[in-house]
Structures are given as structure tokens and as C-alpha cells.
Amino acid sequence: MKPHETIYPDISDILKAKAERRRDISRRSFGEKIAMMEALRERVAPFKRLREQRLAAKRAAQESSSDSDK
Amino acid sequence: MGMKQILDVINRMEADGIIGRYAIAGAVAAYNYVEPALTDDLDILIAFEASQAQPQSSLVTLGPLLTYLKSKGYSEFQREAVLIEGWAVQFIPVASDLDAEALAKAEPVDLEINPTEGSVKTRVLGPEYIVATALRVDRAKDRNRIIQFLDDEAVDIDILCDVLGRHGLADAWRAFCRRTGIANPCEVKSIP
Numbered sequence: 700m701k702p703h704e705t706i707y708p709d710i711s712d713i714l715k716a717k718a719e720r721r722r723d724i725s726r727r728s729f730g731e732k733i734a735m736m737e738a739l740r741e742r743v744a745p746f747k748r749l750r751e752q753r754l755a756a757k758r759a760a761q762e763s764s765s766d767s768d769k
Numbered sequence: 770m771g772m773k774q775i776l777d778v779i780n781r782m783e784a785d786g787i788i789g790r791y792a793i794a795g796a797v798a799a800y801n802y803v804e805p806a807l808t809d810d811l812d813i814l815i816a817f818e819a820s821q822a823q824p825q826s827s828l829v830t831l832g833p834l835l836t837y838l839k840s841k842g843y844s845e846f847q848r849e850a851v852l853i854e855g856w857a858v859q860f861i862p863v864a865s866d867l868d869a870e871a872l873a874k875a876e877p878v879d880l881e882i883n884p885t886e887g888s889v890k891t892r893v894l895g896p897e898y899i900v901a902t903a904l905r906v907d908r909a910k911d912r913n914r915i916i917q918f919l920d921d922e923a924v925d926i927d928i929l930c931d932v933l934g935r936h937g938l939a940d941a942w943r944a945f946c947r948r949t950g951i952a953n954p955c956e957v958k959s960i961p
Contacts, residue, residue: 707864708817716849717859720810723796723848734860736807742772742856745880746893 773882774854775903776889778841779813787837789816792875792892794861794902799914801878801922802896806910810850810857814872814894817862831860867905867936869900897929904933916949930955 724732782788792798795812796805815834835851839846843853850857863869875892882888894902900918903911918924933942933955946953 705866705869707868708862710861710864712864713859713861717810720848720850720857724809732807733807739807739809740817741803743797743800743805745772745882746797747805748881750803758826766813 771854771882771886772880773886773889775856775858776880776891778838778843778853779858780890782834782837785837787834787953788860790872790892791815792872794871794893794894794899795859798894799899799918801893802899803914803917803921806914810859812859812861814861814863814868814875816869816872831862834860865905865936867898867901867932867938870932870936871895871902874898895928896924899930900924900929901932901936901938904938904945905936907941907945912945912949915945916951919951919954926954940951 725733727735779788779791783791792814793801793811794814795810796808797811799806838851838853843851845852847857850859852858863872871894875894875898877890877892879888879890895917902916903914931940942955943953
């Protein structure tokens with residue numbers, strides 16, 4: 700029996716639109732890009748905090764593991 | 770406008786059954802693991818019903834979702850992305866087995882916004898799936914992203930190698946390692 704094959708939607712139009720948005724960004728002035736970056740930094744700050752918490756936990760685990768090896 | 774307002778809208782869409790399971794993908798998902806790169810859009814990978822006999826365009830697939838958002842007052846578009854609370858949100862239906870697995874295994878996170886706004890629950894694609902997707906798409910910015918994940922040791926190499934092998938990306942991975950001059954961190958074998 701032929702295995703079931705999932706038919707996925709064609710997202711080429713989405714990828715094309717995303718590429719166009721990226722080109723729009725690249726055409727912006729330096730000042731506009733800096734402003735974008737500042738706004739972005741504020742919006743994604745919660746992700747940065749999550750990342751830092753995870754890294755701190757990883758470092759603590761590594762230190763505790765190296766201490767117990769001594 | 771902040772991340773909480775946008776995720777509240779998307780979580781409401783999931784609760785209302787407008788979209789199935791979703792996860793944050795793309796550059797914003799990458800922020801969860803590595804330093805940011807400039808973007809102005811939020812990619813949301815969404816499940817879809819695989820009932821149609823023929824592949825449909827994403828415009829058809831996303832139709833009901835866009836109608837719902839319009840009814841909530843979000844009718845402004847920026848090159849196919851919907852503007853929600855000031856962000857260009859791009860809904861991307863699952864379009865491959867790799868996407869489907871990435872979405873199924875997306876990590877739940879409780880995103881602490883600030884003491885006033887509290888937190889919001891969401892899901893973010895796992896780092897190994899972000900790297901595998903970047904390898905599959907293979908633009909210059911995707912290759913940079915892969916190097917960033919490797920440099921920051923933000924991926925579990927065993928999981929990454931397993932994902933690459935199972936999704937037929939082993940050859941692309943070897944080519945990537947050769948081209949960028951990095952030692953191949955895994956010996957992956959393509960599944961015939």
C-alpha cells in the first residue's frame with residue numbers, strides 16, 4: 700500500500716513577499732534602520748531575558764558539575 | 770506596541786479555533802537563542818488541515834484567518850503581512866514535513882513582559898529546527914544565522930544531526946560545512 704503523502708500548501712507567494720519586505724528595509728535610511736533596531740530591541744527584550752536566564756542556568760549547571768568532578 | 774498585545778491576539782485566534790497550533794518562527798524565534806538581526810516582521814508558523822487533494826496557494830489557505838483578523842479591525846497589510854498592533858505579522862502555513870515536526874516540537878514559553886503587563890504564554894521553534902530550516906532555505910542571511918547558532922553553542926548537535934538526517938538535509942549540511950570551512954560537527958547519513 701502506498702504510504703499516505705501529505706499535500707502541503709504552496710507558500711512561494713509568502714516567501715516572495717518576505718523577500719520584498721527585506722528589500723524595503725535595506726532601502727531605508729541609516730536613521731530609519733537605527734530607529735527600527737531600537738523599537739525591535741524593546742519588543743524582543745522579553746526573549747533576551749529568557750535567553751539570559753537559560754544561559755545563566757546552563758553556566759551554573761556546568762560549574763556545579765565541574766565542582767563535583769574535583 | 771509590545772509583544773504581549775500581538776501574542777494575545779494570536780492566542781485568541783488559537784482559542785477561537787481560527788488557527789490550529791502555532792509557534793513563533795523566523796528572526797524573532799532566533800532571538801530566543803542568539804543575538805538579534807534586523808527584522809520588522811513576526812513569522813508565525815501555523816498548522817493547517819491537510820484535507821485538500823491539490824496543493825493550494827497560501828492566500829487560499831490563509832483566507833479564513835485574514836477574514837477573522839479583518840473582523841477584529843486588523844485589515845492593513847504590508848506586502849501580505851497583516852499589521853497587528855504595529856507589527857507586520859506573517860502567518861506561514863506548515864509547508865513541509867520539517868515544518869510539521871518543528872511545530873509539533875515547538876517549545877512552550879511563558880514570556881515575562883514586565884511587572885505591569887505580566888506574562889504571556891506562547892511557543893517558539895526549537896533551535897535545531899531553526900537551523901535546519903535555515904539550511905533548507907539557504908540564503909546568505911540563513912547561512913549567517915546557522916553560523917551564529919553554532920558559534921553561540923545554541924543547538925544540541927545530536928538533535929540537530931538527527932533532524933538533518935531524517936529530513937534529507939545531510940548532503941546540504943556537508944556542503945554548508947565545506948563552503949564555510951567549519952568542521953562538520955556531525956557525521957550524518959542521508960536516509961535513502
